[in-house]
Amino acid sequence: MASNHTQHYSLSQWQATDEVVRTDFNADNAKIDAALHGLEENKPGRIQHIKTVPAPGSGSSFTVSLDDIDWGQWETVSVFFKCPLYSTIDEHSVNVTMNGGAITCVNTGGYNTLLLHSAVGPTELVFLPGHDSAAFIHALTFGGTSELTYSDSPFSQLTSLTFTRGARSYSGPLTFPAGAEVIIRGIK
Numbered sequence: 187m188a189s190n191h192t193q194h195y196s197l198s199q200w201q202a203t204d205e206v207v208r209t210d211f212n213a214d215n216a217k218i219d220a221a222l223h224g225l226e227e228n229k230p231g232r233i234q235h236i237k238t239v240p241a242p243g244s245g246s247s248f249t250v251s252l253d254d255i256d257w258g259q260w261e262t263v264s265v266f267f268k269c270p271l272y273s274t275i276d277e278h279s280v281n282v283t284m285n286g287g288a289i290t291c292v293n294t295g296g297y298n299t300l301l302l303h304s305a306v307g308p309t310e311l312v313f314l315p316g317h318d319s320a321a322f323i324h325a326l327t328f329g330g331t332s333e334l335t336y337s338d339s340p341f342s343q344l345t346s347l348t349f350t351r352g353a354r355s356y357s358g359p360l361t362f363p364a365g366a367e368v369i370i371r372g373i374k
Contacts, residue, residue: 195221236263236370241362247350249286250368257319257341259374265311265347266369267329269362281350282311284323289343291323293335315341 187207188198195217198210226232239250255263267280284291309329315321319342325335351362 231373233264233371233373236372238370239368241269241349241366241368243364244361246361247348248362249346249348250370251346253345255370255372257313257315257344258317260313260315260372261317261374263313263315263370263372265313266371267309267311267349267366268369269308269366279351280309283348283350284337284339284344285346286348289323289337289339291335291337293327293333311335313341313344 187205188200188210189204190199190201191197192199197214197217200206236255239248242248250265257263267282269280283289309327311325311327313323313325320340323335323337323339323341323344327333327335347368349362349368
């Protein structure tokens with residue numbers, strides 16, 4: 187059995203008089219494997235799944251909590267709104283507000299919502315914190331519309347997104363269709 191261990195990972199270090207034991211090697215290999223796996227999982231530039239939130243089967247809005255996102259840890263955070271295709275651009279829209287509308291913003295469409303798009307299918311909203319939770323909120327939208335959105339509030343204050351169904355000329359129920367969900371991913 188090793189009489190000494192390394193400072194950082196407590197790997198075995200034997201003296202000339204120590205008995206070499208196979209279980210020491212196995213334990214060291216397990217520690218090395220776990221450390222290497224952790225490096226691979228958290229290496230910069232790798233897309234990581236943060237969470238998936240399904241839209242409710244009823245109701246015209248739902249809120250996704252962002253309390254568990256440490257904006258200072260992320261280069262980018264992608265909010266992918268996966269929604270089945272609708273029949274026409276004029277019938278449906280989805281508005282997204284930050285913190286229930288408490289955080290205001292401006293975008294190229296001039297709207298005071300983070301995202302207003304005619305829902306013709308999936309839409310992706312890419313936040314750009316750049317590892318700085320004190321940076322002002324800014325994001326790019328891709329999908330039914332593409333635009334730049336910015337706010338004078340910092341990412342550290344962004345704690346939720348509310349998705350609300352809207353309609354311009356549609357008279358049916360304003361619920362989210364089956365299969366609609368929000369998938370949040372990030373790059374560290």
